[in-house]
Amino acid sequence: MQRSVLIVGAGAMGAGIAQVCAQAGWDVTLSDVEQQALDRARGSMRSSLERLARKGVVRETPGIVLRRVRPLLWEENAPESQPDLTLAIEAVPEDLGLKRRILAALETACGACTIIATNTSGIPITTLSEELTEPGRMLGMHFFNPPALMKVVEVIQGEQTTSETFQAAAELVREMDREPVLVRRDLPGFVLNRVAMTASNEAIRLVQEGVVTAEDLDRGVRGAFGWRMGPLETVDLVGLDVVLAAREEIFRRTADPRFEPPALLRDLVERGHLGRKTGRGFFRHEDGKGEG
Numbered sequence: 001m002q003r004s005v006l007i008v009g010a011g012a013m014g015a016g017i018a019q020v021c022a023q024a025g026w027d028v029t030l031s032d033v034e035q036q037a038l039d040r041a042r043g044s045m046r047s048s049l050e051r052l053a054r055k056g057v058v059r060e061t062p063g064i065v066l067r068r069v070r071p072l073l074w075e076e077n078a079p080e081s082q083p084d085l086t087l088a089i090e091a092v093p094e095d096l097g098l099k100r101r102i103l104a105a106l107e108t109a110c111g112a113c114t115i116i117a118t119n120t121s122g123i124p125i126t127t128l129s130e131e132l133t134e135p136g137r138m139l140g141m142h143f144f145n146p147p148a149l150m151k152v153v154e155v156i157q158g159e160q161t162t163s164e165t166f167q168a169a170a171e172l173v174r175e176m177d178r179e180p181v182l183v184r185r186d187l188p189g190f191v192l193n194r195v196a197m198t199a200s201n202e203a204i205r206l207v208q209e210g211v212v213t214a215e216d217l218d219r220g221v222r223g224a225f226g227w228r229m230g231p232l233e234t235v236d237l238v239g240l241d242v243v244l245a246a247r248e249e250i251f252r253r254t255a256d257p258r259f260e261p262p263a264l265l266r267d268l269v270e271r272g273h274l275g276r277k278t279g280r281g282f283f284r285h286e287d288g289k290g291e292g
């Protein structure tokens with residue numbers, strides 16, 4: 001059956017998700033309030049597809065894949081009616097009010113059979129679905145960055161999501177050539193970020209207490225557990241400010257000490273050592289050496 005998807009928000013995630021769906025042969029509408037964002041998205045999809053074609057990962061030419069992606073300027077008050085859509089995904093910035101407005105507009109514009117998904121990284125699915133008329137057909141589809149390379153997608157069941165929606169969404173993710181991780185409870189941080197956060201928080205605390213250097217810890221984790229990147233290298237890549245904000249948010253919501261930001265993380269952020277983007281975080285990126 002020919003699948004069709006509407007993605008609202010053509011930023012880093014929206015463009016990547018559009019590419020994944022187009023590679024799977026779906027009809028894609030990629031929508032944004034900014035024409036510039038739509039243009040940028042096309043450029044980033046093209047260069048990613050060229051790289052994947054060079055590596056032999058994608059057999060079709062970038063032109064053929066991109067022909068399946070229709071750009072659309074998003075009209076919030078009068079969204080184009082899409083009665084036959086399989087799936088609608090919102091990938092706008094992490095703002096509760098904005099996401100709720102987009103989801104409500106999607107519910108109005110789409111047919112009764114369309115599954116409605118959010119790519120939120122942290123807002124509870126249940127909170128996002130509260131103002132919908134049919135919250136049963138809404139759920140979380142959490143792609144990882146960059147979607148074109150990351151094979152896993154968390155499929156998250158909100159309190160109101162029906163099991164039919166949940167199972168159907170997992171099947172759609174498989175059709176996109178991605179592996180669904182079925183998250184059956186709407187927990188703060190879902191599943192994979194909770195695991196990543198607790199691991200890296202413990203790593204930061206062990207370095208903070210002088211038990212181990214950052215270099216030794218990451219080398220050990222890579223060697224012992226087969227992780228491609230150590231937890232501290234990952235934190236440096238994501239950005240210490242982003243990592244701190246995510247922990248503050250989840251700690252505020254749960255008061256769970258596992259998520260409390262360690263003092264060393266705060267200290268590095270206060271000193272402007274934000275990781276790769278500033279050349280220094282847990283490691284110095286000019287020479288790749290740990291600072292312990």
Ligand code: NAD
Pocket residue numbers: 008009010011012013014031032033034037074076091092093094095098102119120121122142143144145
């Ligand atoms: P982004 O800022 O790169 O893109 C957001 C896009 O939404 C922009 O192009 C913007 O023009 C558009 N937009 C803003 N308001 C709009 C509106 N009213 N209608 C239509 N489009 C609108 O953001 P992103 O990094 O792609 O993140 C999008 C979502 O995905 C967020 O909820 C984020 O938390 C989540 N997420 C991000 C990552 C990541 O690593 N970047 C990973 C997983 C999930």
